[in-house]
Amino acid sequence: MTFPMPQIDPDLDLVLEREIDVPVELVWKVWTTPEHLVHWFVPKPWTVTACTIDLRPGGAFNTTMRSPEGEEFPGSGCYLDVVPNERLIFTDTLLPGFRPAPAPFFTAGLFLTPTDSGTRYKAIALHGDAAARQRHEEMGFHDGWGTVVGQMVDYIKAM
Amino acid sequence: MSKVQPDAPIAAQPAMIDGIFRALADPTRRDVLERLSDHPASVSELAAPHTMALPSFLEHLKILEGCGLVSSRKVGRVRTYSLAPDRLRLAEDWLGTQRRLWEGRLDRMDAYLLKLNKEESA
Numbered sequence: 109m110t111f112p113m114p115q116i117d118p119d120l121d122l123v124l125e126r127e128i129d130v131p132v133e134l135v136w137k138v139w140t141t142p143e144h145l146v147h148w149f150v151p152k153p154w155t156v157t158a159c160t161i162d163l164r165p166g167g168a169f170n171t172t173m174r175s176p177e178g179e180e181f182p183g184s185g186c187y188l189d190v191v192p193n194e195r196l197i198f199t200d201t202l203l204p205g206f207r208p209a210p211a212p213f214f215t216a217g218l219f220l221t222p223t224d225s226g227t228r229y230k231a232i233a234l235h236g237d238a239a240a241r242q243r244h245e246e247m248g249f250h251d252g253w254g255t256v257v258g259q260m261v262d263y264i265k266a267m
Numbered sequence: 268m269s270k271v272q273p274d275a276p277i278a279a280q281p282a283m284i285d286g287i288f289r290a291l292a293d294p295t296r297r298d299v300l301e302r303l304s305d306h307p308a309s310v311s312e313l314a315a316p317h318t319m320a321l322p323s324f325l326e327h328l329k330i331l332e333g334c335g336l337v338s339s340r341k342v343g344r345v346r347t348y349s350l351a352p353d354r355l356r357l358a359e360d361w362l363g364t365q366r367r368l369w370e371g372r373l374d375r376m377d378a379y380l381l382k383l384n385k386e387e388s389a
Binding site for chain 1: 294295298310311312314315316317318319320321322323324325326327344346
């Protein structure tokens, strides 16, 4: 079964696109394996102290982010669409097992396309209204998501 | 940035005023203050904990708390932020002082011009 592609609405959504010089298979691997994901998923000096990945629609995608001061922020969501090496869609609007989340915020998509030199990497964040989009942008979407792409590429090259 | 103690004397130190205006010069931080003016809120109410933008956002909260505009309290695993309105009053006082100064100057200029005018036509 194939799922529809999310349609980007510039008033509601945020997009980050990069050309990176690492292959799609490795990008997929570090996005979908907890022992790899913890090394790059949050901007340093923050760390990921716990990560659960159940890679199927409705399966858990949980991460706990830890601040440099030692405070922990658990986040929970689930996958919606999983097409290896191609696209990964997850959300925090549904908890694992499709239960509606108490504080829904966004749905994210990762789209990978092989290129001559590596991967075209596209990350999108879909929001329910313009206020949530703006809040995410002001929170630091481009800075945060951009920083971790760099960290991810460095991590893959050092693997 | 210097950390301002919550019980620091209310006599405004220049560094305090600097910190407050620096904190206010950012739309994300002003938005947080507006949202907290309604009621105190936890980090997860203010931000989504599952996005890579969270660390940048927490920096904004740290800056607000560092200059004393908000305070936070941790109960169990939840940290709740609330507005500390006294600190905002320092900025208001500073602006008020400037306003009174300029109003005074303009009033005196006004009176002087009226006097000149009277002398000229005399």
